[in-house]
Amino acid sequence: MKNKPDDLISILEQKETFYPFMRSGKCRFGVPNTAELNEFMELIKAILFPGYFSRQTIEADTFGNYLKVNLLNMQTILTSIIHKGYCFDCENDEKSCAHTVTESAGMSERFIETLPLIKELLISDIEATFLGDPASKSHGEVILCYPVIQAMIHYRVAHQLYKSGVPIVPRMITEMAHSLTGIDIHPGAEIGKNFTIDHGTGVVIGETCVIGNNVKLYQGVTLGAKSFPLDDNGNPIKGIARHPIVGNNVIIYANATILGRIRIGENAVIGGNTWVTRDVPANEKVLL
Amino acid sequence: MKNKPDDLISILEQKETFYPFMRSGKCRFGVPNTAELNEFMELIKAILFPGYFSRQTIEADTFGNYLKVNLLNMQTILTSIIHKGYCFDCENDEKSCAHTVTESAGMSERFIETLPLIKELLISDIEATFLGDPASKSHGEVILCYPVIQAMIHYRVAHQLYKSGVPIVPRMITEMAHSLTGIDIHPGAEIGKNFTIDHGTGVVIGETCVIGNNVKLYQGVTLGAKSFPLDDNGNPIKGIARHPIVGNNVIIYANATILGRIRIGENAVIGGNTWVTRDVPANEKVLL
Amino acid sequence: MKNKPDDLISILEQKETFYPFMRSGKCRFGVPNTAELNEFMELIKAILFPGYFSRQTIEADTFGNYLKVNLLNMQTILTSIIHKGYCFDCENDEKSCAHTVTESAGMSERFIETLPLIKELLISDIEATFLGDPASKSHGEVILCYPVIQAMIHYRVAHQLYKSGVPIVPRMITEMAHSLTGIDIHPGAEIGKNFTIDHGTGVVIGETCVIGNNVKLYQGVTLGAKSFPLDDNGNPIKGIARHPIVGNNVIIYANATILGRIRIGENAVIGGNTWVTRDVPANEKVLL
Incomplete structure (x- = not known):
């Protein structure tokens, strides 16, 4: 390589001077x-x-x-x-x-x-x-x-x-x-025993989810955050509980999206393709 | 490792005694x-x-x-x-x-x-x-x-x-x-010739599906089971025909969910994001 | 292998005679x-x-x-x-x-x-x-x-x-x-700076998309084609602009499907699970 690449290297080197895009070991x-x-x-x-x-x-x-x-x-x-x-x-x-x-x-x-x-x-x-x-x-x-x-x-x-x-x-x-x-499960989520997901592609389980026992999800289900409080700079505040709490024996069908710190009560059934942002009482069925 | 790990090993060994979580070869x-x-x-x-x-x-x-x-x-x-x-x-x-x-x-x-x-x-x-x-x-x-x-x-x-x-x-x-x-296709599904899927992520094709010729799917389409008959212990009975039959020349758009042993007739068009659990006659369009 | 496989080889060889299913190097x-x-x-x-x-x-x-x-x-x-x-x-x-x-x-x-x-x-x-x-x-x-x-x-x-x-x-x-x-992004798409996708599984960004700066997508979002003009043989004409133009600062929530050569104006918010095939004015919110 000729001079041009040397310039290039010095550009890439300069860019490295600002942290954290390089690990110096x-x-x-x-x-x-x-x-x-x-x-x-x-x-x-x-x-x-x-x-x-x-x-x-x-x-x-x-x-x-x-x-x-x-x-x-x-x-x-x-x-x-x-x-x-x-x-x-x-x-x-x-x-x-x-x-x-x-x-x-x-x-x-x-x-x-x-x-x-x-x-x-x-x-x-x-x-x-x-x-x-x-x-x-x-x-x-x-x-x-x-x-x-x-x-x-x-x-x-x-x-x-x-x-x-x-x-x-x-x-x-x-x-x-x-x-x-x-299947995208954040390691911070809490998940009880007897848990299963059918097929699985597209499932998202967020950092502060709490999931009970005997819960079954289908493909494409999101247990996510609805919105996050912002700090003085307009950026999301880290670490706040913002994902659903899912009770025992809940079934959530394909591509349902459940957002925010809401409670899905025990034995509830959430239908496919639904969009849920409020508490769901125990034993209730939510359909499209 | 000291005694504690030996205890651990004996616990893990004991757990192995119950079939089928170990393959003894x-x-x-x-x-x-x-x-x-x-x-x-x-x-x-x-x-x-x-x-x-x-x-x-x-x-x-x-x-x-x-x-x-x-x-x-x-x-x-x-x-x-x-x-x-x-x-x-x-x-x-x-x-x-x-x-x-x-x-x-x-x-x-x-x-x-x-x-x-x-x-x-x-x-x-x-x-x-x-x-x-x-x-x-x-x-x-x-x-x-x-x-x-x-x-x-x-x-x-x-x-x-x-x-x-x-x-x-x-x-x-x-x-x-x-x-x-x-793309999740069960090997038991039957699929005719000239089949294609665009993009593909999230597609599910269940075990007992029967798909004709010239069928086109888009990403996120589910051809799944709606519900399954349970045996005396409340568990799903295995092997029953429970997935859709899709006719020739059918097009199914992104994220449509089609469930149960229903028939999608020839030349039908199923729109995106739809939820279909009943037969669709030939040549019909199902839109959201 | 006996004679039968020889027949098989000659069948596979014959099939190779028609281009383009073999690369002869x-x-x-x-x-x-x-x-x-x-x-x-x-x-x-x-x-x-x-x-x-x-x-x-x-x-x-x-x-x-x-x-x-x-x-x-x-x-x-x-x-x-x-x-x-x-x-x-x-x-x-x-x-x-x-x-x-x-x-x-x-x-x-x-x-x-x-x-x-x-x-x-x-x-x-x-x-x-x-x-x-x-x-x-x-x-x-x-x-x-x-x-x-x-x-x-x-x-x-x-x-x-x-x-x-x-x-x-x-x-x-x-x-x-x-x-x-x-995450399926066609290399032909144009994407501005400060772009992000949360989780990502199932996202599709088509060949002729034009995306501004500071755009955020969630999992399962499709920026796709609605329909394509056909040539005299009934096949899609290649290379026509057919995917959305997305303005600066747009947010598109999970599993929204946005199709065709439409414009999503600056600062617009597209809600989850929506199906959008028309222009969206700047600053507007599209909800389910």
């Missing part, structure tokens, strides 16, 4: 990356659903070792991911990074203790999915083929990391599932 | 896996659309050999995939697995005989897509870029395997396309 | 392929957002070299991709291919000169996304996690290649993003 640990996150999620799936998603052979008499080896690998990778997440966040605040590898290792260990809970919830989601779909042939088919199960594995893992305060990583994990399935 | 062939299915679909695409999706060089005088080599590779992989599919299903029913590699090889060979039909149908879909979209520049662009063509290659292959009774594999193949394109 | 450069396009887009992201998407270490004193090396690699790959794009198109027209590697290298060099503009526009999109979403925690999170940013990086790069007349490649680049994000 102050912390020397880099940014959480897709390859590492994929490896982490593959180990999670190998541990929670042995024999489904990895080619490792499972034997009754070596199963304890299989779990132990995969748990150890997973813990090591998660420690690295969490530490990068903290570095990412520190640099963002332009503070010095006080989080240490030891601290990240501790969080990784505490995450592992939530695995039995995560598994229990996922098994309830699989059961709800199997029972709810006349097309499903077996629990095995549901685990192996249904997008909602991929979305829920990612969400339930991300939600535990979110609750323990790990920055950036939970959102990256749910966005991986969003890309794979078209 | 009784059959010793493992579960159909993504890597093998990807390789199979790449060979299918290399055979049906030479020179488009693989980097193999195509020459007029070696083209017969090119086809033969790719067909042989594909047959070998498909035999392995089919056998794993049968093992998956047998274990599921807790019966002993009576299917042999020889039997799977026979099914693989019979599948290959359907390739000319699959290719003929796909060429009709490409033609319909090219003619139906003012933005398309060439047939080549349609093959290389249009999501509907990826979805239809996967569906038309999966449908042949579904008809011959291969378990689990057909659904895995259409879900691969669902993840890539946002 | 007349030009000897092959078809633009996914692997090369992925590498190109990774280098683009490494250059525009250093430290985010690649694992290369960034240091202040070597940053100029980092940019130079990545730019050179990117230029080489892009030259190869552009040349394949021309070959693809020539073969399509059955003309001899007059485009040379030198010519492709020139186009690649001219593309690189548009990078500062592309970066400036993307930074405005990141700013709009950060400010517009109460759930966003930092600009860094927006760059790393938000699907709209992936979609816009692909679109803004593809649009520059589209304007300079490179065949097939621009559409391949936006379809890569469509597959990843569910």
